[in-house]
Amino acid sequence: METPKFQGTHLFDRLCWAKENLESYQSDYRVVYEDSVDECVKVLSADLNWMACALQGGILPPVWVYHELAKDEAQPDFKKHTRGYLLHQTEPIGPLTEKQAVEYLIQKDIPQHIWRNWNEGNKPKIVICRKEQLPATREWRNSWKISDDLQIEDKAA
């Protein structure tokens, strides 16, 4: 199905169109990241409808738009977004692969201080893995950490 020309259409309305017309897609990718050394790792999973939008193309704004809004919100005198038009007026991005979509999502939904310096320090602070690479039970969920000697095909936490 071809995506309508959405530039200038409110992002919420685009999501309504996507909900009506696209098949949701549940990704097996998970992003494991360490927000604080004193806390267990967090595990990010892409939303199934959002992923459908990312794969389709022509719906989501470029990720820099979200960064601009985040900058606005970080201002001490922030009360309300005044540049929301960036979400709706900026030309949407084209279709992404599943991996590209996960990378986009990392930049959108994970704090920048984590992914910008992901490989600095003694071990990675962020790892993309498959769902089955996570521990099978949640009995020790609050103790999950990124493995010190992480290897491909190993469990990620």
Next chain:
Amino acid sequence: MAGTIVADTLTHSTAGSVSTEYPVKGSAKARIEKTGDNSTNRESFNVSSLSDDGAGKCGVNFTSFFSTARYVPTGSASFLTDSHDYRQYLSILYHNNLDETRTTSECHHGTWSSTYEDAGSQGIVYFGDLA
């Protein structure tokens, strides 16, 4: 867009009129129904991702941001077992209070039973104005 009706007011033959601003501003702007362990969101709208932040804790990220961080989440959580008394502490964050970390793009939630614990499932809707 095909099928669009542009109207500022809806008028009933006898019951009066209502501004279309009511349904536009008053309807939920995001929703999610997910497993209690935060591993899977099963149904959603205007959500980009779900973050499993630990036992009983999660973050929900939005695709279309709210205009302010003063939107209103409400929801429900199911019991994991009959022996647990789960209560959902929506909008109350684990450190002090939600105002410290809630943003226009992300809202944190927790399920509690003497400590933060996974529930059976959770459903949450969000009301507010979009950016």
